[in-house]
Each structure stands twice: as C-alpha cells, then as structure tokens.
Amino acid sequence: MNLGDTARSLRESFGLTQRATADRLDISCVHLCNIEKDKSRPSPELLAKYRDVFGVDLYVYSWCSEPNMSRLPLAMRDVTKRMADQWQKMIESRRKTFHLGE
Numbered sequence: 001m002n003l004g005d006t007a008r009s010l011r012e013s014f015g016l017t018q019r020a021t022a023d024r025l026d027i028s029c030v031h032l033c034n035i036e037k038d039k040s041r042p043s044p045e046l047l048a049k050y051r052d053v054f055g056v057d058l059y060v061y062s063w064c065s066e067p068n069m070s071r072l073p074l075a076m077r078d079v080t081k082r083m084a085d086q087w088q089k090m091i092e093s094r095r096k097t098f099h100l101g102e
Contacts, residue, residue, distance in 0.1 A: 002038060002062070003035070003038065003041065003042070003058060003059065003062050004035055004036045004037055004038035004039075005036075005038075005062075006058060006061055006062035006065055007032075007035050007036050007042075007050075007058060008036040009065070010050075010054060010056060010058070010061065010091070011036075013091055013095060014054065014091075014094075014095050014098055015095070018032050018033060018036070024053050025046065025049045025050065025053060026049065027046065027049075042058065047059070054091075054094070055090065055091075055094050056087065056090075056091065060083075060087075061087055063080070064080055064083045064084035064087055065084055065087075069081065
C-alpha cells in the first residue's frame with residue numbers, strides 16, 4: 001500500500017496545492033510533502049483530520065485504490081472495486097461543494 005501516492009492523489013482530486021492542503025490539515029507543508037513521498041506516516045490525529053476535511057479514511061481509500069487488483073484475494077476483488085467506485089463518487093460529490101466552505 002502506497003499511502004503517500006493516495007494522499008497526493010486525494011489532494012489533487014480536490015484541486016488543492018500542498019500548501020492549501022497543509023493549511024486545512026493544520027500541518028507544515030514539509031510534513032505533508034514527506035507524507036506524500038512516503039518518508040513519513042500520518043499520525044492517528046492526522047488521519048482523523050483527513051476524515052474531517054476530506055471525508056475519507058486514507059488507509060481504506062488507499063486499499064480500495066490498489067491499482068493491481070490481482071494482488072488481492074479473488075473473493076475480495078469485486079467488493080473492493082465496488083467500494084472504490086463508491087469512494088470515487090463520494091469524492092466527486094464533495095469536490096463540487098468543497099471550495100464553497102472556505
């Protein structure tokens with residue numbers, strides 16, 4: 001699981017810069033950069049902030065976004081795909097109203 005790629009992809013899907021995201025998460029830009037480059041792992045408190053700000057559990061979203069479904073057990077592939085599709089729909093919906101709350 002590449003949590004850094006997931007964090008970056010999520011940020012980009014909301015159209016935010018690293019600075020804007022760091023401000024919303026109340027962390028430094030350097031810390032966010034380290035997370036996105038997998039040099040640092042988010043703390044439980046930061047994971048909670050991701051849920052509050054983006055409405056996404058970063059670990060679950062990362063797991064659902066696994067690009068190589070063949071690595072998952074066969075019984076999990078369909079449900080994971082459906083879950084990933086639902087996360088994407090939710091992100092699309094939140095993104096449309098996200099900037100209105102600034």
